[in-house]
Amino acid sequence: MADYEFLKIDRQGAVTFLTLNRPQRRNALTHRMMLELEDAFVGVGNDPACRVLVLRGAGGHFCAGGDLDTMADLPPVPPGGTDPLLPTYRQFGNALLALEALPQATIAVVEGSAVGAGFGMACCSDVVILREDARFGIPEPRVGFIPSQIIPFLVRRLGEGPVRDLAVTGRVIDAAESYRLGIGRHLCATGAEIEATLQSLLDDILRMEPKALAVAKRLVQSCAKKDDLDVLDEAAGNLVGLLRQPEAAEGIRHFMAKTTPSWAKR
Template identity: 30%
Template sequence: MTDLVIREDRGAVAHLTMNSPGSLNALSDAMLAALKARFSELAEDTAIKVIVLKGAGKAFCAGHDLKEMQRGREAPDNGRAYFADLFFRCAEVMQMIPALPQPVIAEAHGIATAAGCQLVASCDLAVAAEDTRFGVNGVNIGLFCSTPMVALSRNVPRKVAFEMLTTGEFISAARAVEVGLVNRVAPHEELAAETEALATTIEGKLGAAVKIGKRAFYDQANMDLAAAYEHTAAVMVENMLWRDTAEGVQAFIEKRKPDWAE
């Protein structure tokens, strides 16, 4: 099962490759299970500081496996129970990404459509090849991308999200950067290097600080302004009391490299 998502560690950076190029890395039942298994193991891996998620072959991810979904209709209930379970499992995997202690970078190329676009939007950061296209195009086949809408509408302005959802039209990588779906764009041949550069920059920071900061980032986003400040102030107090943070501050004052224990 986990061969569907290949893991390769390069130092403290884990590279996960969705490995079903024949289906454009569709989020089949097996692919969702493989992603869940990989995310679960990485959640407990303290040696890994950054995760990169990519797709094998011509595309990042083409969304749900429509042929598999159609087979679900063969059940006596016309697929109702299967579809409910499928969308629950997919949402579970998407929510694992912001809950992971490590920042997750999507390395997108080719296409990222429907639940594949949702996957990019669910990642903390994204780098795309300049010829990548993004879309939530289920409406073109009569299926509004309601679950992908959750992650998309939390990344891009509401009118941009609604236009993408109702027209089914693709946006370019350049437009994806402009609206906030993607952080960086690179020529296709430089995509891996650009992603690695971003991962290496984050890897070089104090891992515990990035971990506590990522958790606080998502926690405060769901609070009102006063509660967010109260919460993040408490997080900063905890952070400031660490030995490695005291060392980092002193190293900055003394204009030297910090001697972190991590």
Template identity: 40%
Template sequence: MESLPHCETLLLKKQGPTLFITINRPDVRNAMSLQMVAELATIFSQIESDLHIRAVVIRGADGHFCAGGDIKDMAGARSQKAAEGEADPFYRLNRAFGQMIQQVNESSKVVIAVTEGAVMGGGFGLACVSDMAIAGPTAKFGMPETSLGVIPAQIAPFVVERIGLTQARRLALLGLRIGAEEARTLGIVHQAAGSDQELDEMLDHALERVRQCAPVATAETKALLHRVGHEAMSGLLDSAAEKFAEAIRGSEGAEGTMAFMQKRPPAWAGDSE
């Protein structure tokens, strides 16, 4: 990505092989608007083929990750009437978010969510599609939709994939709010920091580990993991063996093998572009 696009709801910063995305609507605890959904979708589309970006860090401004859907957008959709032959405005609003969160889920990049403060509704869903999630001491997670008379339509399937059906049922059907430690126990996040300093250290360590792993091999591995459970195992393993052969004969496989033999870091470990 040669230049970062201008966004009204996001702050973007590229540092080495990492793109930092800060959700920047602090006046509404970073609630997710239609514009934010569109901007996130645009960013992830743009970076998909950019091999210089290997990790994406998503966090929220001013101590909150994301408090869920924007009430103003909901009110706007309520005031609209679907034209003949067009989908319901609420359907379009909800489905646009689902398409974006699926895009983040399937991104070839390593997506890291740094969660603090409110991690609710759509924000909770976004955390659940990250490859790694870290919680700060103030983080509160929840699926409050049923307590508001609506349903977690687009996030529920991803929550089930993240933590399993039985725990997703408990959170969704009781509209619970839980803290960072319980979120870690359930597997919503992988690590829970006891302080802001520890949170930053955990993030730095994760990004250093990403740097040690070959970018194409990482992307292929993520794609393979997403196929598990959706295809017959024998066919999946046949395909995986083909991918393995391509990888080991490819430039990354050759470099990784040579670096191991020569007891030196592989070329991608020093990638700062």
């Protein structure tokens, strides 16, 4: 992993902890941070020793969207040319695609603010732990712009109706409503409860065979994008391919014997 200016990376065995580290701005994203996030997500995806990514923010907040100070500094549009902001902001969509496509399990620990870009990263994670002070929203239209790159991921996570509500009202919703909408599956009152929940999730995930986990995750995601027949054909092919690998034979043998396969670890 590269050294980053605004991200902290900590590898503990098979688990990579990625922390957004700009707490003085509630981890609001600059263009540099967007590039660092994409690079980090791609690096995690290419790391065969990593089995889980835990994503969180420093200083009691997950991510307060884009940094308005940097967004207000607009470069001029060259005469007859392409606006230089287009590739800059489109790039964050690539970062979200890289996060969503990770073959590893991903856990987002959301405390405090998670609006705009933070909302998007949470919706691209497999499992979301909510602290009771977590707040989600897409209030950008109040300021005169939109959260352009996160919308597809929000709609897939929540459905069209709730996202339309948030888009036209600018409401920022609390952790209880976020839990009811399905943004997060775990609602915690304290930091200690978050850490216990996180450890329980890691224990569960690290019992999974990594290749089978990656295939199952990919098939779940494909259901929103492909025809049912294509998904079923792909699933059958994946199942047969996995059954013919030695890990399946080992897993079945240990399951029958009530013992632990080689990949299961804390």
